[in-house]
Amino acid sequence: MAENDEPVKPQPRPIIRIGLFLMSHSLLVSLVCCTAGIIALLLLPVLAKNTYISENALIPGSASPMLSNIDVSEASRFVDKLLSIDSSSVSIDSSSVSIGIEIRRLMAEHISALGAEVNYHKFRSQLNRFHPLQFFASPDPGNIQENFSCSSYAINTVGIIRAPRGDGKEAIVLVTPYNSVKITTGEALSLGIGYSVFSLLTRVTWLAKDIIWLASDSQHGEYAAVAAWLREYHTPSFGGLGKLPSEICHEPSNLSDWKTDAVVETRISDTIRRAGTMAAALVIKVADSSSDFEKDSLSIYAEASNGQMPNLDLVNIVNYLAVHGQGLRVKVEKMQSFLNSWWLRGLGGLFESLGKLARSLNPQWSFGISIADYVEGCATLASSLYNQALGVPTGPHGAFRDYQVDALTMEISRQLSQTYGNRQNEFLMQGGRLVEGIIRSVNNLLEKFHQSFFLYLLTSSNRFVSVGVYMIAFALLVAPLPMVAASLFSDASKLNPVEDQPMAGHVEKPVIKFGSWKWLHAAKTVFIVHFWGALMILVPYFYSHIPKSSAVTSLSIWITLSVISLLLLHLNLGSSGISNSQPQRTEWAYLKSVTIAAAFIGLCLMSVINFATAEIGALLLVPMCLMAVPLRLKVRTLRTSLQIVCYLVLTFLGFPPVAFYVLKGALNGFDNISIGEFWTWMEALWEWSSATYVYICLVHLPCWVLCILTLLHPC
Known part of the structure; x- marks a missing residue:
């Protein structure tokens, strides 16, 4: 080798050359990536897939409903008693406390008559306060009001069915919120649906998981009542709230004072009773207002704190049984302002034209969506994004997600009818069989929900976008930042540059460069x-x-x-x-x-x-x-x-x-x-x-x- 030949510098690796190329064209790359990220976000309703049941053991709708007309008739009489207690108590006694006592006593008597266990859970209203060191930690126990009174107390009624084929290690929870101060017709109907299903489940032989019916007293909020019971269920407190202060409370302060029937008294407990680990929870609500549709509708609320969602299989079985089993119109929340957006309709028309062009080139290409479906999908997607980003639960089911229990809220709306009183039994039958089918599907599970998605966005009640799709839009948006x-x-x-030239007359020494x-x-x-x-x-x-x-x-x-x-x-x-x-x-x-x-x-x-x-x-x-x-x-x-x-x-x-x-x-x-x-x-x-x-x-x-x-x- 010649003395003047200089050593050849090794070429950088391909990944380094790609990085240098992207850095040198960072402006163009940023523009392309941001534009592509926005387009990918707008394409999500087009890329949404139909929902499906991932867990084969669920098999929704495989068994015929067992809820009979006798169960529905008993539930209807139970609803009438609840409403009559409310009206009669208001005319005789102006105290709202007596209404709550009579309602709880009626529920306890009916649950105990079915052979189930009954207990009361007393809790105080709590104040939500900001705790800067409790973010992302265990659920906040809240702040109990220091200057409490009798009105600050609320009492949940809990019924438990021990599964004949179970070992007591798992349970399914039904929640029916009601206001003990002033119960509404919708709340009475939700209690009636819960009672009809509960009475059926006390007689079946196929039950493998314990059933917990929580009639939550929501006078201080639906979420607060469920969260208080869950705290007590998972972290029991000893000593508890046995009696109210007699000097400030004139009503019966001890829960045992309400038990007048000797048979009922043996089955009612003042201390909380527990079943197994919760496999799933279902909140049942009936809207007081009627729907504008030709048939009864069902609204699903699934968002919990910090964007947590239940397993998609739970949403899927509710949607499947409601549509195909009971003929309900299933709805999810939408951004109403998006439904009348002219630019979304323009984009929908563009995607519809591209879909027709793609099918003309190859009939197997299923790209494309109608304008109405695209606008509705965007409105639902925007609502799903907003509710998850807000981080505030959309219903009492959010309290269960804090304990990693899959749960959602079902709100049933009755159709407009002049003679709805004649349809009360029909409505109770419809809602009861829906809940029965959901419980039967969850009862078939041998383990917790895990097969389907936990990270997803809904574009309709039967279409979703998985995490592998919607992450593309976010990745494209943030990709230019490191480059x-x-x-x-x-x-x-x-x-x-760093000035590191040696001075004249000095011997060059190794220096540390701090450039x-x-x-x-x-x-x-x-x-x-x-x-x-x-x-x-x-x-x-x-x-x-x-x-x-x-x-x-x-x-x-x-x-x-x-x-x-x-x-x-x-x-x-x-x-x-x-x-x-x-x-x-x-x-x-x-x-x-x-x-x-x-x-x-x-x-x-x-x-x-x-x-x-x-x-x-x-x-x-x-x-x-x-x-x-x-x-x-x-x-x-x-x-x-x-x-x-x-x-x-x-x-x-x-x-x-x-x-x-x-x-x-x-x-x-x-x-x-x-x-x-x-x-x-x-x-x-x-x-x-x-x-x-x-x-x-x-x-x-x-x-x-x-x-x-x-x-x-x-x-």
């Missing part, structure tokens, strides 16, 4: 802003100890404290201003690079906790972070003017209160918006320990502040 961050860091490092540490100043700024966001999470905790004020006042105080605390941190812990060690033209690039990296990490972590929140957050946060550059006000051209307008619009829309008001106005109209609604919405988030509140304060708001710093950075 742009790496590209900005690389470009800033090239523009600010790679120049991003630490930007990282310090990002850390300070995110630390400020963590402090903002704690502000509602102090508000909870202050007497109630108006929502507008609270929001104003919160914004003022946020600005003052940010300025104090900026002055005491560090400055985001110009560093003398590096040029202005590279400092903002480092700041933007670290900001984008922090946004990418926050969105990815949030997608694991609550995907819907991460998806909606990515739609707002990714464009704002990618387009944030220092404003060049001195250069006045058409291009720079358009850039400034786009930056300001994105930054304005990215501010959480503004984004809330714009989205709420777009969905429900701007006429009904008040300034304090954002604070009310935030209160609901932290009272329910929603992870969305943590995301807003810890990820979205700090990144918005950092984008503002980038926009105002001198260059």
Whole structure:
């Protein structure tokens, strides 16, 4: 080899060359990925699949219903007694407590007469308060009111059937909420459906799981009653609430005082009784208002806290038995404003035309959807995303998901009829056989629900989008973030090289190069802003100890404290201003690079906790972070003017209160918006320990502040 020949440098690996190529074309890649992510999100109703039963053991509808006319007649008389107790008690005694006592006594007598176990569960009303250290932890036990009275107590009635073919290790729970202060016709009918099914299950021989019927006293809220019973069921307290204080309560304080029948008394317990591990739970409700459809309808509510959903098989068997077994019209919640959206109809027409074109090329291609189905699918998908992102349960079934029990709420609406009283038996038969079929299917399971999906979005009652499909849209939206961050860091490092030339007359010595540490100043700024966001999470905790004020006042105080605390941190812990060690033209690039990296990490972590929140957050946060550059006000051209307008619009829309008001106005109209609604919405988030509140304060708001710093950075 010749002396002048230089060694050939090895070529980088293909993955490195691909990464360098993407970094060098980060602007084009970002535009393509964000556009593709939005298109993929709009395509979800088209890509939705029909629901199906994954667990073969469920076999819904395989057995003939056993609920007879005798059971229905007994349930109908039970409903009439409940309503007569309510009306007679109001005319004789104005005290609402006596109504609740008579209703509980009637239920206990009927349950005990069936041969089942009965017990009462007494609990106090509790206040939801913000606990900053209990996010993502075990269910919050709540705060018991210190100045309690008799009205703060409520009593659940619980009946248990021991399965003749079971070993007592598993149970199915039926929940029928009712207000003991003023029971409505719908609540009485839901109790009647529960009683008809319960009376049937006391006689069957095929039952392999214990049955628990929880008649929850919802005078302090449906969720609170179920959650209190579940806390006692899983974490029993000794000593309990045996009697109410006699000096302030004049009604019978001891539960045993209500037992007048000797036979009934032997079966009723004041202490909570337990069955096996809960395999599934079903909340049965009857709407007081009638439906506008030609037949009875069934609404399914499945969303629980922080976007948790029950196993899709449970939703599928309810939908299958309701439609094919009882002829009900099954509904899921929709965004009503989407149903009249002209641009969704335009997209639906485009997808319908593409589907016809695809089928003309190849009849086996099933791509395409009608305009009506697409609009309805988008409305249902938007509602499913919103309810999951909100993180607040849509019904009392959410209390079961906190204990990893699959549960949902069924709300049955009666059709409009002038002579509905003649249809009471028919309605009880229809609802009872539906519940019977669901229990029979769950009873067949040898293990918990696990075959089907836990992560999914509904586009209709019988169509869904699985996690493997809807994650594509999120992945495309966040994919540009690491590439742009790496590209900005690389470009800033090239523009600010390290001075490492030896001085003349000195012997060259090995030195340590600190060029790679120049991003630490930007990282310090990002850390300070995110630390400020963590402090903002704690502000509602102090508000909870202050007497109630108006929502507008609270929001104003919160914004003022946020600005003052940010300025104090900026002055005491560090400055985001110009560093003398590096040029202005590279400092903002480092700041933007670290900001984008922090946004990418926050969105990815949030997608694991609550995907819907991460998806909606990515739609707002990714464009704002990618387009944030220092404003060049001195250069006045058409291009720079358009850039400034786009930056300001994105930054304005990215501010959480503004984004809330714009989205709420777009969905429900701007006429009904008040300034304090954002604070009310935030209160609901932290009272329910929603992870969305943590995301807003810890990820979205700090990144918005950092984008503002980038926009105002001198260059």
